[in-house]
Amino acid sequence: xxxVIAYGADWNPEQWPEEVWAEDVALMRRAGVxxxxxxxxxxxxxxxxxxxxxxxxxxxxxxxxAANGIRANLATPTAAPPPWFGDAYPEALxxxxxxxxxxxxxxxxxxxxxxxxxxxxxxxxxxxxxxxxDHPALALWHVHNEYGCHNARCYCDASAAAFRAWLRSRYRxxxxxxxxxxxxxxxxxxxxxxxxxxxxxTPSFTNPGQQLDYRRFSSDxxxxxxxxxxxxxxxxxxxxxxxxxxxxxxxxxxxxxxFAAQVDVVSTDHYLVGSRPEPxxxxxxxxxxxxxxxxxxxxxxxxxxxxxxxxxxxxxxKAPGELRRNSLAxxxxxxxxxxxxxxxxxxxxxxxxxxxxxxxxxxxxxxWREVEALGAELAGLAGVAGSTVTAEAAILLDHSSxxxxxxxxxxxxxxxxxxxxxxxxxxxxxxxxxxxxAHPEGDLTGYRLVLVPQLYLVSDSGAANLAAFVRRGGVALxxxxxxxxxxxxxxxxxxxxxxxxxLLGVSVxxxxxxxxxxxxxxxxxxxxxxxxxxxxxxxxLDTYATGxxxxxxxxxxxxxxxxxxxxxxxxxxxxxxxxxxAEAGVEPVATxxxxxxxxxxxxxxxxxxxxxxxxxxxxxxxxxxDGGTVAVPAGDARVVPGR
Ligand SMILES: [Zn+2]
Numbered sequence: 001x002x003x004v005i006a007y008g009a010d011w012n013p014e015q016w017p018e019e020v021w022a023e024d025v026a027l028m029r030r031a032g033v034x035x036x037x038x039x040x041x042x043x044x045x046x047x048x049x050x051x052x053x054x055x056x057x058x059x060x061x062x063x064x065x066a067a068n069g070i071r072a073n074l075a076t077p078t079a080a081p082p083p084w085f086g087d088a089y090p091e092a093l094x095x096x097x098x099x100x101x102x103x104x105x106x107x108x109x110x111x112x113x114x115x116x117x118x119x120x121x122x123x124x125x126x127x128x129x130x131x132x133x134d135h136p137a138l139a140l141w142h143v144h145n146e147y148g149c150h151n152a153r154c155y156c157d158a159s160a161a162a163f164r165a166w167l168r169s170r171y172r173x174x175x176x177x178x179x180x181x182x183x184x185x186x187x188x189x190x191x192x193x194x195x196x197x198x199x200x201x202t203p204s205f206t207n208p209g210q211q212l213d214y215r216r217f218s219s220d221x222x223x224x225x226x227x228x229x230x231x232x233x234x235x236x237x238x239x240x241x242x243x244x245x246x247x248x249x250x251x252x253x254x255x256x257x258x259f260a261a262q263v264d265v266v267s268t269d270h271y272l273v274g275s276r277p278e279p280x281x282x283x284x285x286x287x288x289x290x291x292x293x294x295x296x297x298x299x300x301x302x303x304x305x306x307x308x309x310x311x312x313x314x315x316x317x318k319a320p321g322e323l324r325r326n327s328l329a330x331x332x333x334x335x336x337x338x339x340x341x342x343x344x345x346x347x348x349x350x351x352x353x354x355x356x357x358x359x360x361x362x363x364x365x366x367x368w369r370e371v372e373a374l375g376a377e378l379a380g381l382a383g384v385a386g387s388t389v390t391a392e393a394a395i396l397l398d399h400s401s402x403x404x405x406x407x408x409x410x411x412x413x414x415x416x417x418x419x420x421x422x423x424x425x426x427x428x429x430x431x432x433x434x435x436x437x438a439h440p441e442g443d444l445t446g447y448r449l450v451l452v453p454q455l456y457l458v459s460d461s462g463a464a465n466l467a468a469f470v471r472r473g474g475v476a477l478x479x480x481x482x483x484x485x486x487x488x489x490x491x492x493x494x495x496x497x498x499x500x501x502x503l504l505g506v507s508v509x510x511x512x513x514x515x516x517x518x519x520x521x522x523x524x525x526x527x528x529x530x531x532x533x534x535x536x537x538x539x540x541l542d543t544y545a546t547g548x549x550x551x552x553x554x555x556x557x558x559x560x561x562x563x564x565x566x567x568x569x570x571x572x573x574x575x576x577x578x579x580x581x582a583e584a585g586v587e588p589v590a591t592x593x594x595x596x597x598x599x600x601x602x603x604x605x606x607x608x609x610x611x612x613x614x615x616x617x618x619x620x621x622x623x624x625x626d627g628g629t630v631a632v633p634a635g636d637a638r639v640v641p642g643r
Pocket of ligand 1: 093094112113114154155159
């Protein structure tokens with residue numbers, strides 16, 4: 001990556017008369033903007049009538065950027081087909097599980113498996129790429145926009161046919177599919193591939209294997225669409241990198257690991273949810289996820305907001321300084337670009353109440369002053385670009401497991417694997433410990449500690465991967481209801497958790513969801529869930545009132561595997577995490593104060609930057625490993641260079 005932090009926004013000048021454009025670019029320069037994303041929702045203007053292309057206006061937009069030294073993430077506009085598309089090809093519009101065909105007039109109005117959509121999308125993408133591949137403003141292809149945000153799963157006949165083809169290639173025979181899905185039950189045995197449907201509305205629960213495979217198929221369909229566009233762009237412009245903006249940590253409709261494997265650089269969007277108690281801690285989770293998806297390399301924050309968004313029940317404006325703290329938190333966690341939706345707040349349209357870098361009220365505003373100040377600050381932090389964040393702990397997270405657990409027929413609806421992963425991550429955040437997210441089958445060799453808050457489904461190779469990590473000397477902490485089923489959502493027999501019974505030295509007979517809080521023998525508080533377990537070799541560290549194990553530790557090879565059979569409350573969880581971090585030798589970045597975020601980015605040559613971000617209304621002091629201290633006033637942030 002070049003030695004600069006990308007700074008800017010989506011720029012949608014087509015919303016404005018052309019005389020506004022020059023003012024836009026002049027203000028961008030004033031704010032230190034060096035990168036904008038253009039053309040994202042421009043299909044209906046670039047191809048107003050099918051097969052008729054009008055690029056003059058986009059020529060002038062890109063030329064204006066080039067003349068002002070601002071680089072472009074140039075979009076393929078395929079996320080929002082024009083009205084003519086839905087009129088001409090109604091069969092390519094998406095269908096929901098109840099059989100309703102959704103109409104044009106919004107965005108993402110297409111079926112991901114529609115051959116017609118793919119043909120028309122590739123045609124407009126090719127037009128864009130052929131015209132602009134050598135344009136001096138072009139920095140990066142911004143393919144599509146937020147794949148699967150609204151239309152991730154389509155239930156139409158074309159999708160049904162594509163699902164069957166996907167299943168045939170996965171299972172080869174109907175016998176294998178019937179076995180994987182357990183169709184002997186409820187008279188679901190398939191005798192012909194043509195009988196298989198997407199999990200449309202049914203009288204009762206759909207088959208869990210069918211549901212899980214449909215999630216996988218639907219995610220793969222989106223990845224395929226991305227790859228088709230990317231391959232076209234690579235053919236026409238082999239030296240221009242391509243990405244698509246994920247919604248890592250927010251949307252679970254598609255497998256981000258699968259997408260990450262196909263992009264040249266991971267980019268993601270992140271928006272605070274105002275109803276959450278600590279949205280800046282959620283932000284850290286999403287940023288750590290984005291970095292992990294990019295293999296630890298610097299990534300790009302493609303969108304966040306300067307202030308309020310427009311899609312929550314109550315859209316909170318950001319407090320003074322919050323824009324800066326949010327931006328620096330993404331930077332601290334490995335982003336080499338800080339971008340917003342959008343440059344100039346819309347006057348009309350569905351996102352007119354979404355904040356922007358340039359608000360409706362103009363430049364005499366809090367938002368504009370903070371935007372200008374941030375631009376100057378990021379320019380001063382150019383030396384951060386290219387540095388990386390090292391984490392010695394990782395949380396295992398897998399979309400298949402989340403999807404499988406999402407089936408409504410579960411022992412308890414109160415277990416939420418994503419919330420549990422965020423809760424464990426938050427405990428580390430408070431302790432000043434940087435944490436990656438990792439795929440269960442991913443490379444764990446760089447970590448000292450691997451956490452498994454809740455991984456209901458794990459493949460045989462994922463299960464073996466964790467055992468090998470511990471055998472080599474790693475420390476693992478496994479939470480309840482993990483390692484329960486195989487990759488087809490079939491129970492691993494012989495005592496839970498079948499995937500890791502031997503690794504943990506524990507065997508569980510039965511689950512007992514709880515209807516209120518309990519206290520363990522140690523005094524720790526827990527709730528929601530309990531398991532009737534017995535040790536088959538593990539040391540019992542804590543028990544229920546019945547004397548049965550609530551927490552265990554088992555030595556395995558050179559390492560140790562801890563297990564929790566219940567959901568600890570935040571204080572007890574923090575205590576256990578502190579113990580396993582100490583056992584694994586995982587240290588905090590700095591000794592921090594409550595609500596103060598600490599992260600370090602480092603270059604290979606030893607230059608580093610310690611970020612300390614105070615999210616509270618109290619002044620705080622952070623103590624560095626060398627004994628030095630950094631004062632971080634209330635609501636402020638410090639970036640401390642070091643070696
Ligand atoms: Zn469809």
